[in-house]
Amino acid sequence: MKTCPQCGEAKPVTDFGRNRALRDGLSFYCLSCNRERNRRWYRDSRRRQGREVRDHSWVPEGFRWCPSCHQAVAHEDFARSARTSSGFGSQCKPCKYAADMDRYYARRYGLDRAGIDELRARQSDLCAICGDPRPAHIDHDHERDFVRALLCERCNLALGLFRDDPSLMRAAADYVELHRLRHARSLGDSDPDDAVLRRLLGGAGPVAPGG
Structure with a gap:
């Protein structure tokens, strides 16, 4: 003692x-x-x-003041830093994440928060491909190095998997449409347009009843 x-x-x-x-x-x-x-x-x-x-004497034990969001934040929700004597960084985790993302977008895409908000407003806050709300991914043409639009995670991932190749994407769309029409024809549920089937089959002759 x-x-x-x-x-x-x-x-x-x-x-x-x-x-x-x-x-x-x-x-x-x-x-x-x-x-x-x-x-x-x-x-x-x-x-x-x-x-x-600033008077932070009111901040309770186990909390720290975050100067970015102006709130008292619990220690477990505060960013850590080995460079400070307290072991804490200057911001809470959400604020640090937002600041890190701002720096990343500026470095990678040349966009600040205002630029991203302008993109979001231009798209009515919808994915530029499927229309899902709150798209969170910046779509970027890697070959020509320019920003295209905001996309949802699925559409952004799909473009990457198709290697940004329009011919592959058109072929995939034709593939899906062809097999749906063939299936419908085999079931007799509908009478698909033979002209559409011929187009999808590459201009082949008359289409047999089985597809």
Whole structure:
């Protein structure tokens, strides 16, 4: 046990930081008092410089203030950093993720948030191919290096799997349509247009009843 001269309480040694300069190897003040002293020094220093001092004394234990979303955020939802003495970064996880994505879009596509919002408004916030709401992927022509539109995950993935080749996509569409018409014809459920079947079969002659 060790008594903190600031609060006058006898506390376990685990409540004290390390200080090799002192005989017992422990800091002079307990951790909570030391934090308060450091905060007070920081606030006083900022005031002497004529800079704004925010009062975060209301932030409960186990929470940190995020300057980006202006909220008190639980420690487990705060970004971590090995570079700071506290072990925490400057933003909560959602804010850091948003900032990282902004930097990525600017570096990769030359788009800022306003540019993405303009794309979204132009498309009425719908996927440019299937019309699903809230498309989250920026479609990019890798060969010519320009942004095309916003797509949903499925459509963006499909373009990649078809290697951005229009001929492959048309062939796939014809393939699906041909087999649907053949199946309908074999069941006698409908009377598919023979001209459509001939087109899909590459201009072949009369189509036999079985397809």
